[in-house]
Amino acid sequence: MAAGKGSRMTEMTAKKAKCLLPIGNLPMIWFPIHLLERSGFQEVIVVILEPVKNEVQAALDKLCFKIKIELVGIQSEDTGTADSLRYLQESNRIRCDVLVVSCDLVTDVNLVPLFDLYRKHDAAYAALFVQNKTSVQTLATPGPKMKDKPERDFVGINGATSRLVFIGSASDYEEVVPMSRKNLIKRYGRITIHSKLMDAHLYIIKKWLCEYLVTKKSVSTLKGELLPYVVKKHVSHGNKLKIEQDKTSVIGMDLKKDITQFAQENALTCKIRTMSAYTDSRCQVVYNNDSIRCYAHVVTDDSYAVRINTLQQYCRLNREILDKWSTLTGSRELVRIAPSASVKSTQLDAETCLVGAGCQIAEKTSLKNTILGPSVTVSTKTRIANSVVMHGVRIGEGCNIQNCVICEDSIVQDGCELKDCLVGSQHVVQANSMYSTQQAENVLHKIFICHPASCFFEWCS
């Protein structure tokens, strides 16, 4: 990373605990910040909701990053990503180009090619897409059966120049996807439409785009509104460099600042470009004379990337985290069983389990593929498999828990059998109750009467 480029990351978490959900024994937010730290960033801005600011601050302090972290709290829950960015711009926290990453990205992707792409072409923005290989297999998910219908995006990329020329969500179209012949297909000749790429929600954004955001109050999300708009602009006709701009002034002309005005490049850059022999595509003027350029980097190698935006993804990652530990976390030492935990069980599969600090695991218990948060108490004759048990949970005697997520400070009383269940925080599961997703759903819903602040509500809704 070039030292001069101070970039930062804006962390968009609207949900209280989402960014602090444990993945392995680390909160989710550790992963994107680690990614940035690894990529050589020096400053990060974390945008979080005001009420949870202190909580996040405390968690971050514990993780001891070298990177400079600034926490910015926002008030309203329905602040979109673009709104947050606008807020940052208005409060003068953005001094140069920004890299926006969402807190739920867990990846070991090498970002350098993306940076290279962005800098080489002086792009308006560059986005990261990941080929989604993992989503094929389906797992039994704790909680009520949701239709797991992932959102499909159409991403059109011109292969030769890796320019992003088309972006749209599958749900926006009915039967046909209209595409402009002249501006789009003719101009780029060949467009590859990907429909199964995962948008990593990692964008590098030019500073002028943030300035533009300030004038355009109606745009509230990056992915939904701003980026498609920019892509559209970038393939439309008005994008030609306007050399003789204010030649004629018409009364009543649209006084609103057009996006292209923000994108004006200075005369020197233009001159260099016209004099240079470089061109990005054969038989064409360099960049088609476009002043707004969007690029997409598609990761095709075997690197790992997941967005934890569904419960399913969360469970999967927690199951895979131990395998991927070294690639995802770099050289961070993995303490599988915290020294302060008291483990009396002989049936604890040390290879596949994580045990947090202060855990008390009694004799004659069996744990497999399970992640236990700090201060969990597991009583005797209990079996737990494929589960995530968060901070402070107490599990009674003779329980059988499979494929579950049990949130913090819950109590599972003696003799329960839970399969594919989601237990909200501070909930008490009555003794000897048996639940699984195969049972009637209304029963399950009772289980999910969670603490109002629970993040899982967000997921289930």
Add this chain to the structure above:
Amino acid sequence: MHADEIKKFVRNGCWGRMTITVVISEGCRSLGDAMRDLDAKSIIRGDFILLTGNVVGNIQLLNALDRHKRYQLNDKGTAMTLIYKECGKKRKNRQNDVYLVVDAASSRLLYYDKNPDSRQKLNVPLEILLERDEVDIRSDLLDTGVCICSVSVPPLFSDNFDFQTKDDFVRGLLMNDEILESSVYCHLTAQGEYAASVTNWNDYHFISHDIIHRWTYPQVPDTCYDELYSYRRNNVYIQEGISLATGCSIVEDVVIGSGTTVGEKAIVSSSVIGKNCDIAENAIVQYSYLFNNVKIGSNCKIQYCVLGEGCIVETGSSVIHSILGPGVVVETESNVCATRLQSTPPEIGDDKETKRGDRAYVYRPDDEFESDSDSEVMELQNRNDWIGLVDNSVKEEDESSDSDGETDNDQMSNEVFLVFHSEVIDSLIRGYEDDILVQNLVLEVNSSRYAYNMTLSEVNYYVTRAVLSLADKELATNQNRWQTTDKLITYFLPLLKNYVRNSLAMMDCLNAIEVRK
């Protein structure tokens, strides 16, 4: 008609070990008819390569055939493999534009579109995109005119009587891929391979130049087995027995046949000259094709032309952007620009109108008499293509011609505006006289709006104008202008309020008032 000539040519040629069978189909007017005929005669018993007589190229058919075989292994329903060549983004001929949607993994053709109107959007069916991981949308491909067909192709033509051309066939298969259980694949030529088919003069020009530039090697003039050309610097191909006078310049990209003489100080560049031609002194021949026995007088200027066999251009004439049939004589000091000439008077039509000389008459395509406007447009387009084909500057203009097209549309729509305007006035007068509820008038105006496809701002503009022009008409009965206008405005106020709602609409309204003065 030409069957005997073709038979003779085939018989006289030397074709190595290949046997050539000429099949003559009577009354066959299209590819579809020919395929149906072949099916009826059951001549074809295996996979075959389908190409038309106008294909020039050097593609490795074996590779393509292997590909086709591989497609057949994976997909029993493989009917056809179309061979395309990457041609970059530079458009050559709008008529040949083809938009393909191809599955990136299997290179199966999913959607085929050949609409030359680039202003319309390409509507890709959603399910195509959803079913596949990666789909290529391409407009940078050129149909080579070569395709590899399975045995199932002739019967498919027989089953579907409406398939006339290859386009029909491909489109039909893609639309009914479930019923016909056939699929079409695409194969791209490797680098260095060339193939193209001549379908119009524009292609003729480009392909001739590609041959001169040796893209089609080994099919280049100097490798012809029976007529030897020597290949010289700057892509000049010369046969024996020509005479070049001193001071003449053969610049570059020129092919000259035997027996041709080029006079003093004549300039020939980027042209193909047939045998026994005569180019007199000081003549300029550029970007043109002279068939055998053409005579160009001194000081003539020939640019972007095709001159048929035996044409004579007399001294001092200039022929530009034109196509001359065999035997046309252009008289001394005449100017021929952007026309097609033939040597005999047309069978129908007025002689005086078409006559340009004793042996020069304006050629009109036959179908022009049937549908005037259509073919005229076609000819215009063709001419545009012909003009635009070499000159890059003209080509640029071509680029912007879409906006020109819009101005044409403007004239058209001006009439629409007038009709709309008068209709609105009529409704308003009737409403005013019969004292109809203004809300109903709004409905009436809106219905005319949709009938004439007006935008909202146009409606605002014309409604305001109509209200004001009503005042003029009323003035005849009532002398006080202010009072009449006031009365009208109070009556139509709900109408105006309905339309003039925001600042943009107010602008339209003000514009209308301004025009009234």
